[in-house]
Amino acid sequence: MPIRLGPAGIPLSCKGRTIVEGMDDIISLGLETMEVQTVRMIAPQHFEQYWQAGVLANKTEFEMNIHGPYYSELLGDRVERGRSLTKIESTLQAAKTINARHITLHAGHYGDMGRGRAANEQLANVFAGIVDRVHEIWHDDEDIYPVFPWLKDGTPSKIGIETSGRQELWGSLEEVLEVVNHVEGTVPVLNIAHIHSRGHGSMRTSEDYGEMFDLVRETIGTKEFYCHFSGVEHRTGNAMHYTQIKKSDLNFEPLAEFIVEEGGWLDITLISDSPLLEHDAMYMLQNIEKARHKQLERKAREDRRRSLAAQTGRSTEEIKARELEIANARTQAATEEMKKKAAAQKAEADAKAKKDDSAKETKQKAKPKPKATKAKKKEEKDDTDVFDFDEEDEDLF
Numbered sequence: 327m328p329i330r331l332g333p334a335g336i337p338l339s340c341k342g343r344t345i346v347e348g349m350d351d352i353i354s355l356g357l358e359t360m361e362v363q364t365v366r367m368i369a370p371q372h373f374e375q376y377w378q379a380g381v382l383a384n385k386t387e388f389e390m391n392i393h394g395p396y397y398s399e400l401l402g403d404r405v406e407r408g409r410s411l412t413k414i415e416s417t418l419q420a421a422k423t424i425n426a427r428h429i430t431l432h433a434g435h436y437g438d439m440g441r442g443r444a445a446n447e448q449l450a451n452v453f454a455g456i457v458d459r460v461h462e463i464w465h466d467d468e469d470i471y472p473v474f475p476w477l478k479d480g481t482p483s484k485i486g487i488e489t490s491g492r493q494e495l496w497g498s499l500e501e502v503l504e505v506v507n508h509v510e511g512t513v514p515v516l517n518i519a520h521i522h523s524r525g526h527g528s529m530r531t532s533e534d535y536g537e538m539f540d541l542v543r544e545t546i547g548t549k550e551f552y553c554h555f556s557g558v559e560h561r562t563g564n565a566m567h568y569t570q571i572k573k574s575d576l577n578f579e580p581l582a583e584f585i586v587e588e589g590g591w592l593d594i595t596l597i598s599d600s601p602l603l604e605h606d607a608m609y610m611l612q613n614i615e616k617a618r619h620k621q622l623e624r625k626a627r628e629d630r631r632r633s634l635a636a637q638t639g640r641s642t643e644e645i646k647a648r649e650l651e652i653a654n655a656r657t658q659a660a661t662e663e664m665k666k667k668a669a670a671q672k673a674e675a676d677a678k679a680k681k682d683d684s685a686k687e688t689k690q691k692a693k694p695k696p697k698a699t700k701a702k703k704k705e706e707k708d709d710t711d712v713f714d715f716d717e718e719d720e721d722l723f
Contacts, residue, residue, distance in 0.1 A: 329585065330389055330595045331611050332359035333603035334554070345379040345424070349388060357607055359389035361597045362424060364417050376423040377473075383425050384476045389595065391552070392417060392426040392483075398434040400452050401445055401496060407452070410434070414456065421483045422463050425476040428552050428595070430486040430515050431456070433496040445496060450508045457485050457511035485512045486552050491520030491565030498524060499538070503545045514542060516553045519568060519599065522576045523560035529576060532584040539584075539592070549593050555581070555610065556599035570602045571609060578613050586617035 336348035337355075345362060352360050362379070383390045394417040399406035414431060421429045431453075439445045464482040487506060490497030499514075499521055506512045521538070522529040529535065542548065557574025559566040571578050585592065600606035631642040631649075638645075 328593045329614070330358040331598070331607050332357045332361070332389075332596075333598045333607050334361045334393065335363045335603060336360075337604040338602070339604065344375050346375060346382055349379060349382055352604065353386070353388065355604060355608060356611070357604065359391065359595055359597070361391040361393050361428075361430070362420070362426070363393050364395070364420055373420070373423055376420050380424040380474065380476065390424045390426045391428040391430070391595070391597070392421045392424065394429060394431040396432060398432045399437070400433045400449060401435065401437045401439045411452075411456075415459070418456070418460055418463055418483075421460070422474065422477065425474075425480065426483045428486045428513065428515070429460070429483045430488050430552075432488055432490065435494055436496050441496075441501075446501060446504050449496065450505050453485060453487065453505060453509045453512055457509060460485065460511070482511070485509075486515035487512055488515035488554070489517045489520045489524075491517065491523045491558070491560070493524065493563050499541070503542060507546050513548070513550065513552055514546070516542070516551060517599070518553060518581070519556045519558035519574075519576060520554075520565055523558055523565035524563055526563050527560065527575055530580065532580045532587070535581050535584040536588055539589070549591055551592060551594045552597075553594060554597045554599045556601075556606070568599055568601055570600050571606050578610055579617075582610070582613040582617040585614060586621050 332352055336343055336345065337351045340348050340351045342348075349360065352358075362376075379390065382388065395410070395413040398410040398414070400410055401407075402410070417429060417431075420426075433449055436445060439448065460482045464477055487502050488497065489499050489502050497520070499516075502514045506514050516538070518529055529538070539551070542551070555571075555578065556576075557569035557571040558576055559569055559574070585594070596607075596610060598604065598607035598610065602609075627649075628642075631645045634640070634645050635642045
């Protein structure tokens with residue numbers, strides 16, 4: 327069950343911002359792949375660092391991938407389609423330079439074409455032309471083999487058609503599979519966050535993932551999968567934006583469980599699209615390891631039950647039921663102990679509070695009354711003088 331994980335771009339924790347430095351950091355984290363982002367346009371000066379990345383990937387067997395422009399209009403008119411293909415051409419050249427295994431591309435809006443067979447046929451023709459162009463670029467000049475040694479013995483990059491996360495964009499899972507099934511050299515890019523959003527939160531259990539992978543295998547007959555994963559905020563069947571995995575209703579644990587329990591036949595590359603990039607890639611790796619530990623623990627319990635059954639003559643079901651009874655009894659005992667402890671702590675707190683209140687009341691009773699101050703006495707005397715008239719002043723008015 328080969329599985330490779332990595333971020334979509336240079337890691338956030340990377341001090342340098344070149345692809346090679348990003349690869350070094352990814353390898354040091356124990357990850358095995360990355361997806362270079364060329365989502366807008368590739369500047370010519372970037373090709374030097376792309377070539378250096380390709381050399382390093384070739385020497386270390388590090389899997390490189392690349393993402394093409396986000397804003398494609400492959401279902402638009404001739405001008406829009408030509409503009410999109412010009413951007414894609416730069417991505418294809420960069421893919422050759424870095425020895426990319428997959429090139430991820432979008433189709434764009436349905437436009438006037440709308441959903442249906444006509445749109446799928448047009449995109450099948452467009453992607454067939456892109457596949458032909460990849461082969462031309464890969465084998466265009468034998469003199470460059472010393473500079474790009476992977477071109478001689480390797481295979482051309484596969485064109486990945488990504489599922490979209492919005493209703494107005496071409497790219498439901500069924501549409502992608504139909505086109506891939508008719509165009510050799512293409513593969514589906516299963517963006518789980520997009521599939522989850524477009525399905526109104528459909529990817530929730532390991533069974534959901536099993537159905538998805540089975541559908542892909544039955545439709546196009548592959549065991550190799552290229553996937554993107556991230557948390558996502560979605561509404562009314564549309565992805566709004568990516569989030570970190572822990573802040574989304576799209577959990578990774580069910581996918582990890584499926585990969586470990588049922589996915590022994592998978593050859594899968596998982597790219598983290600999360601805003602946390604390599605941090606969530608490591609989170610996915612940790613969840614897969616946890617799922618493996620749970621699987622080993624379960625198998626160890628099953629082996630122990632079989633051994634006890636052989637020794638005692640009881641069935642494994644009886645032993646399992648007895649283990650469950652013991653576990654429930656321990657849980658109940660622990661719960662009772664916690665309740666007693668909580669009650670004792672509450673009684674102790676109440677007694678302390680009562681003692682503090684009693685001490686406070688006693689202190690207030692024992693406190694002497696404050697003596698009148700000199701100022702107050704003087705004030706009282708002055709007040710008396712105000713109303714102390716002499717009898718001799720009776721005829722004053």
